[in-house]
Amino acid sequence: MIELKDVSVTYDKTKHLALSDVNLEIGTGEFVFVVGKSGAGKSTFIKLLLKELEPSLGQIKIDSRNITQMKKRDIPYYRRKLGIVFQDFRLLSEKTVYGNVAFAMEIVEKSPSEIKDRVNEVLELVGLSHRADYFPDQLSGGEQQRVGIARAIVNKPDFIICDEPTGNLDPNTSKDIMNILENINNQDTTIIMATHDKEIVNYMQKRVIALSGGKIIKDGRGGYPNED
Numbered sequence: 036m037i038e039l040k041d042v043s044v045t046y047d048k049t050k051h052l053a054l055s056d057v058n059l060e061i062g063t064g065e066f067v068f069v070v071g072k073s074g075a076g077k078s079t080f081i082k083l084l085l086k087e088l089e090p091s092l093g094q095i096k097i098d099s100r101n102i103t104q105m106k107k108r109d110i111p112y113y114r115r116k117l118g119i120v121f122q123d124f125r126l127l128s129e130k131t132v133y134g135n136v137a138f139a140m141e142i143v144e145k146s147p148s149e150i151k152d153r154v155n156e157v158l159e160l161v162g163l164s165h166r167a168d169y170f171p172d173q174l175s176g177g178e179q180q181r182v183g184i185a186r187a188i189v190n191k192p193d194f195i196i197c198d199e200p201t202g203n204l205d206p207n208t209s210k211d212i213m214n215i216l217e218n219i220n221n222q223d224t225t226i227i228m229a230t231h232d233k234e235i236v237n238y239m240q241k242r243v244i245a246l247s248g249g250k251i252i253k254d255g256r257g258g259y260p261n262e263d
């Protein structure tokens with residue numbers, strides 16, 4: 036369970052109130068879209084969960100642990116428990132598909148045999164076993180994003196944060212990517228996805244948290260909310 040209690044973020048330099056008194060709970064296994072116009076506060080919300088940013092006010096708890104009081108040295112361990120999927124994929128160009136996914140396990144010092152089994156398992160899950168020896172520039176955008184997803188899930192995170200994962204993909208490829216994310220979610224991994232992609236939000240019919248001017252203006256299941 037992820038809980039935000041009375042969370043506000045004011046950026047120091049500009050004094051801009053990017054999130055204002057946000058209260059929400061995201062249960063384990065939920066699939067949640069975070070939507071809103073540019074500047075609504077989506078990235079700020081994601082940065083809070085990644086602990087790239089601290090709230091100016093309020094508390095964030097994950098499974099009852101107050102992460103706003105975490106010691107700096109514990110942050111890397113905290114981050115190991117979450118997976119991140121980016122709009123621009125962020126793959127290592129000099130490593131193969133297999134190498135990109137394996138690398139996420141190598142840095143947490145898993146054993147070679149565990150890495151081999153698990154990487155093959157997740158490549159199968161995202162439908163990329165046949166591309167294991169390809170390099171990122173030999174793949175389509177949709178395939179590259181599948182690698183991004185495989186890398187995000189390989190260490191079995193508690194939750195996955197997706198920042199506009201379909202932003203660089205065409206509508207059909209986007210749907211394929213969403214179907215993969217839904218399969219992962221069905222295995223009880225919480226997914227939080229920030230997006231502008233109305234078509235995808237309408238297609239998925241999941242919980243939608245809409246932000247505007249740093250405040251939650253709607254929180255419920257369904258399609259993309261109407262904007263004024």
Ligand SMILES: Nc1ncnc2c1ncn2[C@@H]1O[C@H](COP(=O)(O)OP(=O)(O)OP(=O)(O)O)[C@@H](O)[C@H]1O
Nearest residue numbers: 046049051053071072073074075076077078079080
């Ligand atoms: N580092 C910063 N310093 C000052 N203000 C910032 C900073 N980052 C964001 N902001 C401001 O905070 C508000 C929320 O920004 P945020 O990036 O969270 O929006 P967003 O919903 O993610 O937008 P987009 O969809 O364009 O990425 C905006 O008004 C933005 O200008």
